[in-house]
Amino acid sequence: MRIGVLGAGQLGRMLALAGYPLAKTFTFYDMSGNPSAGVGEVIIDKEGSNLDEFLARVDVVTYEFEHLPVAIAERIAESKPVHPVPRALQVCQNREAEKTLFGNLGIPTPQWRMADSADALRQAAERLGCPVVAKSNTEGYDGKGQAVLRSPEDAEQAWNAIGHDRLMVEKFVEFTREVSIIAVRGTDGDVAFYPIAENVHHEGILRYSIAPAPSLSRELEEKADGYIRALLNELDYVGVLALELFETADGLVANEMAPRVHNSGHWTMEGAMTSQFENHIRAVAGHPLGNTAARGLSCMVNIIGEHGEINRILELPYAHLHLYAKEERPGRKLGHVNVLADSYEELKWRVRNVAQFLPGSPELDCSLTRSAV
């Protein structure tokens, strides 16, 4: 089976590396002019005029990022199966649609309002109670197009700074940690859940994912399973879906979802029986889903901006290196290291050993370091 991937970055690369052992071949469709996948055939098409050439080479289409024109996905869907369904793209590109869907499915979210003017933003901030965060309703990701309002007085400045004509305004959530759940749904409707991961961000970029998340109650795990199952079924979704959540004193609160394999699931490459990449390919290709159980305890450490001392990391007997073959650039994801251990205490120390060879890695500040395990 010939699989077409919209986008040609590291996620597409890892999808291909997981798909070759299932006898799939890969063609990437790149609209950025700067593909990095480095495996399989790449069609570069910045103007979107060579879509037919791409389609002639593939049997089924999936994507590695959600910020692509929905019209393209819909046009593809007229001639080839597209998984996940284009509606998932639509929802993920529009915060109002996403939060509305969450609400309709009973998935808790922060309180939110929409604002179409600086004045409406001020009113929203007053009603919700500051601090609030204002986000462009569309076209925003990786923390771009956002502003925090400490007081309703900040509305004018925030409105101008963001420079969009429609904002979502969310009440701040007091959370103890950020977690994410990744699940996969097959063409037959079968669903499998990975253990929840605890995520550590630094300057808006994911730095660490620990899985299974330490000390997570069975009750919360089941809640999260229920939330993501509801999304998968509602969207008649095929493939891997990621849902980011905050853990709060009142339970889980959904932040956002990503209709693709996700950085917080990279630990599954050595840390689960079947990786998220293989499971996405299995789903898209119509195969049975693979076992999502964890193999021991894992922490994924992102390599950001600089490669650091790669050979020192390769010396560590518990570390698995995954490079994306990209040039160094500040803030750029260049690879990740999966660290394995049999206990969380061991995991914590091993992660610190890895991080010392990665310049600019923040301290591991997570539930493991904030309390005795």
Next chain:
Amino acid sequence: MRIGVLGAGQLGRMLALAGYPLAKTFTFYDMSGNPSAGVGEVIIDKEGSNLDEFLARVDVVTYEFEHLPVAIAERIAESKPVHPVPRALQVCQNREAEKTLFGNLGIPTPQWRMADSADALRQAAERLGCPVVAKSNTEGYDGKGQAVLRSPEDAEQAWNAIGHDRLMVEKFVEFTREVSIIAVRGTDGDVAFYPIAENVHHEGILRYSIAPAPSLSRELEEKADGYIRALLNELDYVGVLALELFETADGLVANEMAPRVHNSGHWTMEGAMTSQFENHIRAVAGHPLGNTAARGLSCMVNIIGEHGEINRILELPYAHLHLYAKEERPGRKLGHVNVLADSYEELKWRVRNVAQFLPGSPELDCSLTRSAV
């Protein structure tokens, strides 16, 4: 780093899939006209006239099979590093050289003699005591160019059947099982050993490898480590080396070696901390070696001739599928399934579950099935 691979079959494919995460790229040099690697760039050159084109595209060269002209490896070594060293090829292409090297290093072998005529073959059979096996000294592999002599009277017929002008004659070894050890040596001389695997052949083709080999004494494991270490050091070898051995009442007896990643090491993909493929790439590229420890118990099941019921295998939560994207043909290696378990008893049953979906799979006849574990 750009790695060149002589040969473009499934071993090269799996080397590449293990090497991309280390940011290596791959170019294959195929002299068969029928490459199957399916990843990376392939230069097809049946006449051997485009070697320079290949060399211009690579920084270092390795190989995936040992039956290639030594002259080509030597010619390459004049301009690029070649790992393993071409002398390893030379030794593996000549049974007399191989067994002589084993003997020089104190590695036990079956008793053997050379024969240059039907008459000499008869004499060798008489001296060694039948049964013996006669094998062409060069150009023989996968059980081709061999004949068994039950009595010295069979010499004339065997000589004619093999049709070579120089044969190695080996006394039959009474063995309890076949095992293999795989080790890797880095550019700095560092050596790492995988646990020994027990191998089950059927009609001359490897069908199952169980690792770590059940009930193997620590003493024999250390012997095998010593044998392969001696070979690695004597050859100043860089990369993965496999050594096939018979376990007998008197200890281990060496059969033959392969200067490459080996089918009996495919279990390492999910069954060891670092796969043989990654470790070969690490060695060839001058990186530190990876951890060779087992992750639980594994059995590799080869997919031979027909793919069988792939979707049924994908349903099994303990099975990992690796396909080579090759067309079905009797006796052809099409892929393998790595089965994981926590106990040998569990492993045995799981392997049988997998084998039922692979037509023509022989019964699992090994130390696990011949005795209670």
